[in-house]
Structure formats: C-alpha cells, structure tokens
Amino acid sequence: MRNHSWSLTLQIISLATITLLAGCATQQAVSPSESDSAQSELTGNYARIDQQLSAVDALIELEQIEEAALLLDGLNIEVMNTDQQTRFVRYNANIALINGDGQVALEWLSGEYAYLFDGLPLDDQIKIGLNRALANEYAGKPLAAARERIFLAPLLDDEVAERNQDQIWFNLQLVPVEQIQTLVKLESSPDLNGWLALALIGHTQGDDLYKMLAGIESWQKQYRSHPAAKSLPASLQILKEIANSQPTHVGVLLPLTGPLAKAGSAIRDGIITAWYQAKLRGQEVPELSFFDTSSTDNIVNLYKQAITSGVQTVIGPLAKSRVQQLSMAEELPIPVLALNYADKQVQARENFYQFGLAPEDEAIQIAHDIWQEGVRHVLVLAPNSDWGKRVSDAFISTWQNKGGVIANKSLFNAARPDLYLSSIKSALNVNTSETRHTQLQRLIDSPLVFETRRRQDIDAVFMLAFPAQARQLKPILNYQRASDLPIVATSSIYSGVKDKARDKDIEGVRFVETPWRLETNYLKTQVNQAFPQSLANHSSLVALGLDAYKIYNRLPQMAVFQDVRINGSTGTLGMSELGRIQRTLDWAIIDNGIATRVKNTDLASNDQ
Structure with missing residues (x-):
C-alpha cells in the first residue's frame, strides 16, 4: 500500500512538473506580435494552474505534505483567477493546520485573502470557520476560538455540533478567570454570555465537586434557553455520576522515613492541608491512611495491603523505581495516582495515572x-x-x-x-x-x-x-x-x-x-502556619500534594474526557491519552x- 501511494505521489509530482515546464515553454514560444492569442494563452494558464492545484489536493489527501507545500511554493497567486486563489489559500491554511502552525493558518484564513471566502456556499463557510477556530486553538487564542465556535454552533448538526460544544467548553477553561470576569460585564451576545457564566463556575468552583454541581444546576435554571443548558458538554454530564461514587477512604503511599522523608513529608503536608480546608468548607472528605513506602521493597504488596485495609483510591508512590514497579503490576483493582513518572514509558492502562513535576x-x-x-x-x-x-x-x-x-x-x-x-x-x-x-x-x-x-x-x-x-x-x-x-x-x-x-x-x-510560586494566597498562608519547614524547603512538593488531593476524585472524568482542565497550584491540569497529568504553567x-x-x-x- 505504501509503495502504491509513493508511486501515485511520483505520478502527481511528475504531472505537476511537466505542467510547470509546459507553462514555461509556452511563455517562451509566444512572440510579442501574437497579441490576438492573449485570451487563449490566459485560458491555457488557468488550465495549467488547475492541474497544479489538483495535484496539491491529491498530495494532501495522500498525506504527502512536504511535496504539496513544495508545489504550492512554486505557484503565484497573482496570476490566478478568483476560484484558484481561493483554493490556493485554503490549501496553504490546511497544510499549516496539519503542521500545527496556528499563526500561519490564521494569516491565510483571517488575513488579506479572507475576502475570497465571502461568496462560498454555506458548507464551505462552515468548514473554513471550523478551521479558523482550530487555528486559533493552535495559536494559543482560546477566547477567539470559542467565539468562532459559538458563532458557528447554530449551523452545526449531530456529532459535529456535540464536538464543537465540547470544544467551546475546553477553550473557555483556558481563558484566565480575570478576563472572563471582565467580558461578562461587556458582552451583549446571549449565547456567549451564557458560556462565560458557565466558565466562571468551572474556574471558581472546579475544586469542589459538589459546589460545582450545584452551580451548574443553578446555571441551567437561569439560562434555560441556552444551547448548553439543554445538553451540557459531555465532561460536565458525567459529574453527577462521579459525585455519587466518591471514594470514602484514600490511601497515601509516601516515603516518610529514609532519604526521601523530607520530600514525602512535604507532599503529605500538602495533602493534609487540602483535606482540612475541604472539611472546613463543609465538603464530604474521605478517611486518609498513610503508608510508609520506605518500610518495604515491594510496592505492589504495600498497594495490596492498602486495599485490604479498605482503601478505595491510592495517591503515590513517589520514587521513580517504585512507580515503575507498580505500573507493571498484573492487576490494579483500584485507581492509583502516582506522584512521579516511570523510568520507561507506560502504555495507558486502567486505574494507573502519573502526576509529577518534570522539568x-x-x-x-x-x-x-x-x-x-x-x-x-x-x-x-x-x-x-x-x-x-x-x-x-x-x-x-x-x-x-x-x-x-x-x-x-x-x-x-x-x-x-x-x-x-x-x-x-x-x-x-x-x-x-x-x-x-x-x-x-x-x-x-x-x-x-x-x-x-x-x-x-x-x-x-x-x-x-x-x-x-x-x-x-x-x-x-x-x-x-x-x-x-x-x-x-x-x-x-x-x-x-x-x-x-x-x-x-x-x-x-x-x-x-x-501559580503556587507566583501568588501569596490564603492556602499558602495556612500551609505556612501549619508546616513552615515544608513550605520553606519543598514548596513545590507541597503544591504537588495540594493538587493530588484536588484531582484524585476527578481521575475517572479526566481519563474519559481529555478536555477537562482543573486550575491547580502546580498549573492548569489535564490528562493525556497515556494517563499522564499534563501541566500548563503560567508565564512570568x-x-x-x-x-x-x-x-x-x-x-x-x-x-x-
């Protein structure tokens, strides 16, 4: 199959090359006195350009992107008719998107040639709009992407509409809360305002599952006619199910003696602080049991011991070697949130997640x-x-x-x-x-x-x-x-x-x-009062403990929906397809x- 595709690619490139050379030869053969054939020559040029653009289209379909880009580079938009210019611009934008270059794609889709799309059929306008949203996402412009998708939403159907709605929610989770709070006061679009109000609930109540659920229910009553009120983004629909199946007993596997004791204690202090603050806010909190990983060489047996004691979810271990050992266990009947990454890449497996501070x-x-x-x-x-x-x-x-x-x-x-x-x-x-x-x-x-x-x-x-x-x-x-x-x-x-x-x-x-190291907030003040040594010497590990407690009960949601984002002390947290927690840090x-x-x-x- 690969040989067939490569053979077809060579045919396409050969055809395009012959066409280009033929164009050059024709231009050299035309004498200045043959002005009466100008229109015929122009028509011939357009035909050659059509062939070249068709070759580009075929190469893109075959995923021969470098070859397609090479052919496009040899074309001059100034000598094309309007239809060809439109194809030329769209192909360039598509290649930029395939390469993940959002800014270049935006230059083609929203720059000086954007007027070419005005007269296109509605289906083409929708495709271009979705590509523009994708380009904004690649370019790190989540608000612009959300606006584009909200504008397109009434024109979409079925699975495309559902994916678009989920992506709106994903984008708005990436917009800073201060920016959303400002926009709520300025925006007049009912649909966008509704989305912004929902995003505020995610930003301000996302670390309290029950509070977030109550906020969403209240939002649905206030915005009854909003598209998302009738059908919430998929990652929000699962929240009630998650809330009804919360673990009541969490085991924490950390080194509390030995060489890594200070690091393990700092993470423990972060977990305890988060647990205590949740209890003060009236949240239902699980029983916590701590297991010293320095007491054994067999982390799998310690994991089994935790299960025997009634633990329903495990946070830890910390040492890379122990994370690797646990990742290779035959069975993992309860979820594990390891606090480091295995030495060797681990394929996605049920109930195994990795969360660390890898530079x-x-x-x-x-x-x-x-x-x-x-x-x-x-x-x-x-x-x-x-x-x-x-x-x-x-x-x-x-x-x-x-x-x-x-x-x-x-x-x-x-x-x-x-x-x-x-x-x-x-x-x-x-x-x-x-x-x-x-x-x-x-x-x-x-x-x-x-x-x-x-x-x-x-x-x-x-x-x-x-x-x-x-x-x-x-x-x-x-x-x-x-x-x-x-x-x-x-x-x-x-x-x-x-x-x-x-x-x-x-x-x-x-x-x-x-965010933890850039801010002075209430939580940091509480840690400083209770655990000043940990905060002074292992501040980042305290933050890791805080976030581990924040997300342990959201792991099932994050594993199913890669669009979930939780604002944590160590960054904005999401999960990859391999079960690794991914952090997006702030810029300073x-x-x-x-x-x-x-x-x-x-x-x-x-x-x-």
Whole structure:
C-alpha cells in the first residue's frame, strides 16, 4: 500500500512538473506580435494552474505534505483567477493546520485573502470557520476560538455540533478567570454570555465537586434557553455520576522515613492541608491512611495491603523505581495516582495515572508557546550535566519536530563561572568576530576601529539555569551585544523568593512558573502556619500534594474526557491519552527585579 501511494505521489509530482515546464515553454514560444492569442494563452494558464492545484489536493489527501507545500511554493497567486486563489489559500491554511502552525493558518484564513471566502456556499463557510477556530486553538487564542465556535454552533448538526460544544467548553477553561470576569460585564451576545457564566463556575468552583454541581444546576435554571443548558458538554454530564461514587477512604503511599522523608513529608503536608480546608468548607472528605513506602521493597504488596485495609483510591508512590514497579503490576483493582513518572514509558492502562513535576514538560511547553509567537531560530544555553542535557534535549526534540532551527547549543560548566564568558562568546560567534579583527590588525599597521558583532540568525535564547547561574549568564549576554534577544527559561531560573536586588540581573527574562510560586494566597498562608519547614524547603512538593488531593476524585472524568482542565497550584491540569497529568504553567517575567505574572504570552495578548 505504501509503495502504491509513493508511486501515485511520483505520478502527481511528475504531472505537476511537466505542467510547470509546459507553462514555461509556452511563455517562451509566444512572440510579442501574437497579441490576438492573449485570451487563449490566459485560458491555457488557468488550465495549467488547475492541474497544479489538483495535484496539491491529491498530495494532501495522500498525506504527502512536504511535496504539496513544495508545489504550492512554486505557484503565484497573482496570476490566478478568483476560484484558484481561493483554493490556493485554503490549501496553504490546511497544510499549516496539519503542521500545527496556528499563526500561519490564521494569516491565510483571517488575513488579506479572507475576502475570497465571502461568496462560498454555506458548507464551505462552515468548514473554513471550523478551521479558523482550530487555528486559533493552535495559536494559543482560546477566547477567539470559542467565539468562532459559538458563532458557528447554530449551523452545526449531530456529532459535529456535540464536538464543537465540547470544544467551546475546553477553550473557555483556558481563558484566565480575570478576563472572563471582565467580558461578562461587556458582552451583549446571549449565547456567549451564557458560556462565560458557565466558565466562571468551572474556574471558581472546579475544586469542589459538589459546589460545582450545584452551580451548574443553578446555571441551567437561569439560562434555560441556552444551547448548553439543554445538553451540557459531555465532561460536565458525567459529574453527577462521579459525585455519587466518591471514594470514602484514600490511601497515601509516601516515603516518610529514609532519604526521601523530607520530600514525602512535604507532599503529605500538602495533602493534609487540602483535606482540612475541604472539611472546613463543609465538603464530604474521605478517611486518609498513610503508608510508609520506605518500610518495604515491594510496592505492589504495600498497594495490596492498602486495599485490604479498605482503601478505595491510592495517591503515590513517589520514587521513580517504585512507580515503575507498580505500573507493571498484573492487576490494579483500584485507581492509583502516582506522584512521579516511570523510568520507561507506560502504555495507558486502567486505574494507573502519573502526576509529577518534570522539568522536561516545562521545556516542551516553552517550545510550543514560543513557536506560536513566530520564533523559529533558537540559541540553547544549558548546564553540561545529565539534568541539563535531558531537559534541553526535550526542548530541542520538540522544537525540531515542529520545523524549528537550533542556531547553536552551548553547554556551560556550571561549576566554572569564570568560563561562562567564553561559552557565550562561542555560542554567539563573537570569537570569530574577534579573530577576524586580530588577523586584520596584523596586516594593517594603523589601529582599526572595531565593534564586536554577534551572529544575527537568532530569534530567542532558551536558557536552562538555576538562579545563581542565570544572574551571571544574562549580564554576559547583554555585554556581548545580545541584550535585544528575548530570553525564555524554565521555572528553575527563579528561586521562588522575592529577591529584588539580585534578580535585577535577570531583568526581562520570561519564564514558565507554577501559580503556587507566583501568588501569596490564603492556602499558602495556612500551609505556612501549619508546616513552615515544608513550605520553606519543598514548596513545590507541597503544591504537588495540594493538587493530588484536588484531582484524585476527578481521575475517572479526566481519563474519559481529555478536555477537562482543573486550575491547580502546580498549573492548569489535564490528562493525556497515556494517563499522564499534563501541566500548563503560567508565564512570568522579571520586571524591576520582581517576578510578575504575564497574563498572556505576547501572541495570546492579541486574542480578541
């Protein structure tokens, strides 16, 4: 089958190439005196363009995207008729969507050629509208995507309508709550207003299952005629069933003695805080039983022991090796929310979920987000360590899969700050500039006026570093003529503690960070009062415990509906098809020495 497809592809490309060459030959053969055949020539050109566009269409159908893009690049929209221009624009948009490039797709679908779609039949208008919504989603513009889908909703039927409605709900969960609260006061569209009101319930009551259910029922009464009131998004319809089958006994498997005791205790303190706060709010809370994983080498037996004691859901274990061991158990009769990721990739299996704070996930998010901002050439700076290589490789792999270019990768020796300057000079090709100056100076007796120059093919710098390293690297970049380059980083760059004097050295660096480390809120105050040591030394693990308690009872919903998003302390939480909890972190920037949340990325700030 593959050989047949490739053979057909070659035929299509050959036909298109022959057509292109024929067009060139025809143009060369026409003499200036043959003006009376101009109309005939024009008709012939249109016929050739039709053949070429049909070849593009066929290649897209065969998923030969690179070949289709190559043929499109050889066409000139200016010599096409209106129908051909419309096809040309749609094919370019489709290829951008297949490649996951939302911003490029939007340029085709909403840019200067959007007028071409005005006279199309309704079915085509709907397809283009759905593609525009998808492009906005890829481009990180959830509100614009939701608006597009709400506008299209009355025109859709059956499964398409249901999927569209579920996607509206998914998009609105990604819009910051502050933005939704502002829009509620300004919007006049009844359908959009209803959706915004429903989204507010998800944002403000999503961590309390029973409160959220009550809020949804109240919303349905208030918005009886709203499309979603008659048929709620699928992920909300299941909430009542989940509420009626809540576990009443939860087992927590953590290392409470031994080398990982402090880490395990910090997670335990987060779970206890979340449990206690839920009880204070009048929620039904489960019985908690804690099992010390350091007491045994067989985590599967400890899991079985927890079940024997009446546990209905397990949170933990923490150590990677134990997560791996439990993932390979023959049977998992009750759900497990492991608090780390197995060393080897685990296929999706019933009742097994993984939730951790992997820095690789942050690097991958950064790659996705800056790609949508139009960045294409990146310089990577990372420590020459196992951690540095692993996390930077996660970024590089994601970046190159998108088609991005790694302009250079520089691994610096974290233990030798005195060598940082030479590492950055080499990465920016400043050494080459200085060598040229030295060579010229030797040839010319008189002094040369010289200004150091860095390489110019870099759009941004991905910096992987800890605070002390970053505070030295950023000033060196500035001094080496790279002060104009945007710098993005993982949360490792920020200590989590306000230090205005020292963080002035990383002024302007933009990084992803958990809401927990950017905010001072009531919950953090409660943790500080009850468990000050855990908060001071293992703040992120406390937040992991808080979120583990928040989502353990939503796992069945998250496993069935990948559109579920829960606003947690460690980020916005969803679940992949493999049962891994995925975190989307906030963006922050060092502004006047202070870490300040950026409500949207630069690109998303244009969301309308």
